[in-house]
Amino acid sequence: MKIIKLLAAMTALMLILAACTSDDDGATATDDDGAADTTEAVDLVQGGGERLAAVIAADVVVCGVNDGLPGFGVVGADGTYSGFDVDFCRVVAAGVLGDADKVEYKPLTADVRFTALQSGDIDVLIRNTTWTATRDGQEGATFLFTVFYDGQGMMVPASTGFTTLEDLADANICVLSGTTTELNLTAVFGARGIPFTGVVFEDNSLLQPAYEAGQCEAWTSDASQLAAFKSSIEGAGGEDQFIMAEIISKEPLGPVVSDGDTEWAQAVEWSVMATVQAWEFGLDSGNIGSYSGDNPNILNFIGTDNFDPGLGLPSDFAVQIVTQVGNYKEIFDAHIPAIGLSLEGSPNNIWTDGGLMYVPPYR
Amino acid sequence: MTTTAPAPPRQTRMDWARKNLFRSWWSGLITVILVPLIVYLAYLSLRFFFVTGQWDAVRVNLTLFMQGTFPRDEQWRLISQIMIFALAFGIGLGTNSAASQDRAEDAGLDYERGSIAGTLARMWSLVAFISLLLFFASTDDLGNFINPFLVVGGGLVMAAIGYQAHRFPRRIRRVGWLLTATFLVLGFQVVSGFDAGGWLPLSIIFGGAVYGAVPVDRFDSAWLRFALRLVAIAVVVLIVQAVYRAVDSPGIGWDKWSGLHLTLMVSAIAIVLAFPLGLLLALARRSTLPALRMMATVYIEVIRGVPLITLLFMGQFILGFLLPQGTVLSAITRAIAVMTLFSAAYIAEIVRGGLQALDKGQNEAGQALGMAPPPIMRRIILPQALTAVIPAMVGQFISLFKDSSLLSIIAILEFLGVRKIIHAQPDFRSVAFAETLVFVAIGYWAFAFAMSRESQRLERRLRVTR
Structure with missing residues (x-):
């Protein structure tokens, strides 16, 4: 008898929860404009480029980010996202929607990020994603303006005395799975004929303890990440670390959108580039609102003369971006020096100071 | 004068030790080696817990562990959910106790009604885990949205109120179950939203x-009875639907849930x-219809032959492209579907084991009584x-619960995954890896152990009343 009651209860619960499930799906489909429009957008994007309109209608930018990358994408104890990449999500929202807070963050792993982009789950992917030919060609992804020039480096405990890659013959090397880092490691060591064993991890919270416990003699990752971990390991009283001078790859990181929607790609790209343009003009979050000069290029840029290049962005988009988030230097300074890298002498400096940050003129 | 039994010889501690620890020379040797080792390990663990452990990473991020990135200004939804689930739990417990009491009375047996205190004692691992949470919360400043002590206290009060359902007169026992189910749904929807689709x-x-x-018993025609019932149901459904349309307030869909909350919901x-899916599969696999049997067999063997993580990835990568254009299934819906389909195959095999263990005579006895196949299956088999298969079944449930930690690999932020984002925070980048891991382990253990205890109790009770 009891078991029958139990069964009946179980079945009833099943029905309830099955109904909840469908209810939830129903909610997604009938949910106020937001979700419905996104659904529509998926269809239209494949037809020919309505993502920008869909984002404006939904009044939110869905941004694929990393939730565990020091300096670039971090979730605080209060559940809020911050970091260099996260700020560029905010830049896009400020540019397109006029409000930097209208971002919905979707944390993604390296393995699922392109699927999320292709299936239309996210509007833009800003998750330390390296621009490569294969990804551009095969993943259905359009890579936009590079916001961070990184390169792959190699870190070893200083006590090992290793200084070059050749010292690492037969070493165990810690690396994250599913990344270009893993591929570069194999390629570079293979080309130079240095034998090694790759020790692969899913994320840094697993890799780091293994490295500190001596499971591998070296840790390879983007130089920005190695700098972050060097400073935190040493700060926590761990062994001194040494980052080799040699950079074994180019890692240009920037926002990525889905192929086939030029309009949306332009809106994202010019929003992002506006941070560099503002920096070049000497405009920052403090002074862009009160610009009183008569430089026509700047007047175009801040939209006081209602200049409209036809990008589908509001004429004051640059002002919104810079006041709400900041120019490139401000964004950089807010997150990157804290992980142990400086702007000076890096490729991320502005072109007038010898860096690679160079944007087409806004006119 | 009554004679008293001679008192058993008093056993001193020395006797006990001699008997249990030093019965022979090798037993003594093992004792001498093991005891210091155990003491030393206990010392190490205690020292880790109370002295060397840097629990700040857990303490500061306690809310992150519990609810992940769930919007903080919607936290009232989670707290309401805890309250409503506590109420449902109380009602269910009270109704179940009273129902058992009814049956015991019918059979003329003594029955001691279960109580909330007794249930909590049985689930001591959960109580310990919640105490640990409260301990961490108490060392934090209590300027949170709501004092966690109030939440736990409120939950207990709600459970106690719900438990009063055992006072319902026997003829409306069914109302207790109905209320339990209703509050489970309401508790779910207080987070997911009372929107127009939630009436179902x-x-x-x-x-x-x-x-x-x-x-309808007074009517003779079966068709008339059926029709009247349908009409009554239609009226109820229309009323419920009208209420939902009137309320229509969207909530936070489960694609935005995370942390322990998500882990528990997904597993449940x-x-x-x-x-039920596994049950149906097991029956289908033993069916005499070849097509049904073959489909069930193929399904079970294919699913069991593929690792869960592979299926999860397929759910993310392939399912979305197979479905018709414009169907938006959140990653979590897809993950729940995959985990359900995966576990059902294992449960089917477990149930099939139970079915095969039964003597053929049971079925024949039913036939001899003139019972039709469905009642034989339902009431006898x-x-x-x-x-017979409760232990294996609960084992499967526990493993499903723990397997939910794989979701972090497909970018769903569940309980274990919170660890990863904590160690990206500037303050905890290179510290307390062990502490967060131990905390998560305790959390999983508390729930898995409670499930295991509950299954043992169920086993005992069913064995007694059978």
């Missing part, structure tokens, strides 16, 4: 209740869905078969 689950509950409750939903 409550309609099913009330429809089911109404179906049995409509007084997958368990509840996988059980399944009760015995399922009772």
Whole structure:
């Protein structure tokens, strides 16, 4: 008898929860404009480029980010996202929607990020994603303006005395799975004929303890990440670390959108580039609102003369971006020096100071 | 004068030690080696817990562990959910106790009603885990949205109120179950939102209740009875639907849930869905219809032959492209579907084991009594078969619960995954890896152990009353 009651209860619960499930799906489909429009957008994007309109209608930018990358994408104890990449999500929202807070963050792993982009789950992917030919060609992804020039480096405990890659013959090397880092490691060591064993991890919270416990003699990752971990390991009283001078790859990181929607790609790209343009003009979050000069290029840029290049962005988009988030230097300074890298002498400096940050003129 | 039995010889501690620890020379040797080792390990663990452990990473991020990135200004939804679930738990417990009491009375047996205190004592691992949470919360500043002590206290009060359902007179015992189910749905929807689509689950509950409750016995025609019941259900459904349309307030869909909250919800939903599905699969695999049998066999063997993580990835990568254009299934919906389908295959095999263990005579006895196949299955075979496989079944549920930690690999932020984002925070980048891991382990253990204890109790009770 009891078991029958139990069964009946179980079945009833099943029905309830099955109904909840469908209810939830129903909610997604009938949910106020937001979700419905996104659904529509998926269809239209494949037809020919309505993502920008869909984002404006939904009044939110869905941004694929990393939730565990020091300096670039971090979730605080209060559940809020911050970091260099996260700020560029905010830049896009400020540019397109006029409000930097209208971002919905979707944390993604390296393995699922392109699927999320292709299936239309996210509007833009800003998750330390390296621009490569294969990804551009095969993943259905359009890579936009590079916001961070990184390169792959190699870190070893200083006590090992290793200084070059050749010292690492037969070493165990810690690396994250599913990344270009893993591929570069194999390629570079293979080309130079240095034998090694790759020790692969899913994320840094697993890799780091293994490295500190001596499971591998070296840790390879983007130089920005190695700098972050060097400073935190040493700060926590761990062994001194040494980052080799040699950079074994180019890692240009920037926002990525889905192929086939030029309009949306332009809106994202010019929003992002506006941070560099503002920096070049000497405009920052403090002074862009009160610009009183008569430089026509700047007047175009801040939209006081209602200049409209036809990008589908509001004429004051640059002002919104810079006041709400900041120019490139401000964004950089807010997150990157804290992980142990400086702007000076890096490729991320502005072109007038010898860096690679160079944007087409806004006119 | 009555004679008293001679007192047993008093056993001193020395006797006990001699008997249990130093019975022979090798037993003594083992004792000498093991005791210091155990003491040393205990010392190390205690020292880690109370002295060397840097629990700040857990303490500061306690809310992150519990609810992940769930919007903080919607936290009242989670707290309401805890309260409503506590109420449902109390009502269910009270109703179940009273129902057992009814049956015991019918059979003329003594029965001691279960109580909330007794249930909490049985689930001591959960109590310990919640105490640990409160301990961490108490060392934090209590300027949070709501004092966690109030939440726990409120939950207990709600459970106690719900437990009063055992006072319901016997003839409306069914109302207790109905209320339990209703509050489970409401508790779910207080987070997911009372939007117009949410009428369905409550309609099913009330429809089911109404179906049995409509007084139709006076009519002779079976068709008339059926029609009247349908009409009654339709009226109920329309009323429920009208209420939902009127309320229509969207909530936070489960694609935005995370942390322990998500882990528990995903596991509960997958368990509840996988059980009946597995049952049907097991029956299908033993069916005499070849097509049905073959489909069930192929399904079970294919699913069991593929690792869960592979299926999860397929759910993310392939499912979205197979579905018709414009169907938006959140990653979590897809993950729950995959976990349900995966567990159902295992449960089917477990149930099949139980079915095969039963003597053929049971079936024949039913036939001899003139029973039709469905009642034989329902009243004779399944009760015995399922009772026999409770340990294996709960083992499968526990493993499903723990497997939910794989979701972090497909970018769903569940309990274990919170660790990863904590160690990206500037303050905890290179510290306290062990502490967060131990905390998560305790959390999983508390729930898995409570499930295991509950299954042992169920086993005992079913064995007694069989």
